[in-house]
Amino acid sequence: MLSEEKNKLLTEVGLGKPMGDYLRRYWHPVAGVSEFDDKAVRPIRLFGEDLVLYKDLSGEYGLMQRHCPHRSADLAFGYVEKCGLRCAYHGWEFDKAGQCTHQPYEEIIDSEARLRKKTKATAYPVRAKAGMLWVYMGPMPAPELPDWELFNYKNGFAQVVLAELPCNWFQCQENSIDPIHFEWTHNNWTARLQDPTAEYVPTHLKVEYEEFEFGFVYKRLRASESEHHPQWTIGRVTLWPNGFYLGHHFEWRVPIDDQNTLSVMWVFSRVPKEQEPYVQKSIPAWYGPLHDESGDWIKSHVANQDFAAWFGQGRITDRTRETLGASDRGVIMMRKRFFEELEATAQGKLPKGLITDAAKNQNVVLPSACRDELINGMPRAEQAAHPLLGPFLLDYIGQYGQPDAVREAYEAAIGQKTQRAKYFVVHGAQGN
Numbered sequence: 001m002l003s004e005e006k007n008k009l010l011t012e013v014g015l016g017k018p019m020g021d022y023l024r025r026y027w028h029p030v031a032g033v034s035e036f037d038d039k040a041v042r043p044i045r046l047f048g049e050d051l052v053l054y055k056d057l058s059g060e061y062g063l064m065q066r067h068c069p070h071r072s073a074d075l076a077f078g079y080v081e082k083c084g085l086r087c088a089y090h091g092w093e094f095d096k097a098g099q100c101t102h103q104p105y106e107e108i109i110d111s112e113a114r115l116r117k118k119t120k121a122t123a124y125p126v127r128a129k130a131g132m133l134w135v136y137m138g139p140m141p142a143p144e145l146p147d148w149e150l151f152n153y154k155n156g157f158a159q160v161v162l163a164e165l166p167c168n169w170f171q172c173q174e175n176s177i178d179p180i181h182f183e184w185t186h187n188n189w190t191a192r193l194q195d196p197t198a199e200y201v202p203t204h205l206k207v208e209y210e211e212f213e214f215g216f217v218y219k220r221l222r223a224s225e226s227e228h229h230p231q232w233t234i235g236r237v238t239l240w241p242n243g244f245y246l247g248h249h250f251e252w253r254v255p256i257d258d259q260n261t262l263s264v265m266w267v268f269s270r271v272p273k274e275q276e277p278y279v280q281k282s283i284p285a286w287y288g289p290l291h292d293e294s295g296d297w298i299k300s301h302v303a304n305q306d307f308a309a310w311f312g313q314g315r316i317t318d319r320t321r322e323t324l325g326a327s328d329r330g331v332i333m334m335r336k337r338f339f340e341e342l343e344a345t346a347q348g349k350l351p352k353g354l355i356t357d358a359a360k361n362q363n364v365v366l367p368s369a370c371r372d373e374l375i376n377g378m379p380r381a382e383q384a385a386h387p388l389l390g391p392f393l394l395d396y397i398g399q400y401g402q403p404d405a406v407r408e409a410y411e412a413a414i415g416q417k418t419q420r421a422k423y424f425v426v427h428g429a430q431g432n
Ligand code: FES
Pocket: 068, 069, 070, 071, 072, 073, 087, 088, 089, 090, 091, 092
């Protein structure tokens, strides 16, 4: 249980709030590169700020305040130029640093362009990496944008899967250090959605947590598994500060504002050995819906089940009401580390896990229970029997709503048709 004051410390992300300012010290993925194949500008809200994200005519990306500094026209209606964005109302143009670079009528009246030179909008750097657009909204100099090893694996099909969730980021991130939920939110719930009397999967017997440079590792052991199981010997990564790494995919929970979160997944599906060599031409990005045609929350896919758990806790969950137990040891450790970090960074310490040395930012390895399989690949039959990777050959189970074009590209990559099943595969005794 936390006091109201401590809950606010964890959940408030606006500018000037300790957590908001802390999270701004990291790069965050906020969109798919492929979104800009057919559009140049779109609005986006991040950390409580209304902004526009754009790709200019030189193919470079920018992020700036949504409302024009002139008379607040919506820059989402702006048009891109060779170097930056122009407001559609009176034609003021801005470069990627937010500097006004053209004020058409003002410069006729004042050839020295004094007003233009002193007009500067809020703008932030944007970088493209792994099919995602990443933004940095903190003080300069910016740290390195992490070059995680998974981004560099070969012979795989990657996709960026997004959703906007109606709840605070921190309850989403607490899920990244919550191994017990796999059993109940995914395996058992899926089973019971299909058969109200279905047997439950083997329960968890032990969980362990260890802190390391880039977050925490959690390990879990189920009744059906030996202590040699990779989820016990290696485990999974609670990626600091707002990510989750499961060996074959990343998840990030990026604050839109205090009450909303952008969920971003980057999923790597290794093609079977029979499909090698496979080179992906471009990484697709897509947004999945939260509701089905009848207005019900979608509960059929892994991420949708997580979403339901998170926003079911309330827009900003009230942590003064909770009853914590042994299963919450990781959550407690993570909260404690955040409180310590907020204090330490206020004293000038560098935030946890920031990479500031370019030489160290090459193919950065994180613990992974399926690293060998993803690097080396497996014949189709062996991959199909793999408890973690096998189900992805049958269907894209990660999140509901995969567009047909993405599915077709995915099927071509893995060399087989997928099922489009209503529910993802129940993993039975092995669990995922
Ligand atoms: S409001 Fe943007 S140029 Fe006038």
